[in-house]
Amino acid sequence: MTKRAPSTSTEQVKSSVKEAIGKLTGDVRVEAEGRRRKGEDRPPDGGGSRKN
Numbered sequence: 041m042t043k044r045a046p047s048t049s050t051e052q053v054k055s056s057v058k059e060a061i062g063k064l065t066g067d068v069r070v071e072a073e074g075r076r077r078k079g080e081d082r083p084p085d086g087g088g089s090r091k092n
Contacts, residue, residue, distance in 0.1 A: 052078060 055077040062071025 055074045057074070059071050059074030059078065062068065062074055
């Protein structure tokens with residue numbers, strides 16, 4: 041059985057949970073890490089927004 045990498049949506053959920061836990065506990069470092077990881081999980085094409 042091969043081990044699969046977690047999907048992007050799974051990583052986004054984990055990042056959101058980490059950010060929320062940081063907010064609830066007042067831990068700025070955990071909150072910032074969750075926010076940073078959410079940014080890393082975005083697709084490299086810019087997330088679908090276009091500049092004209």
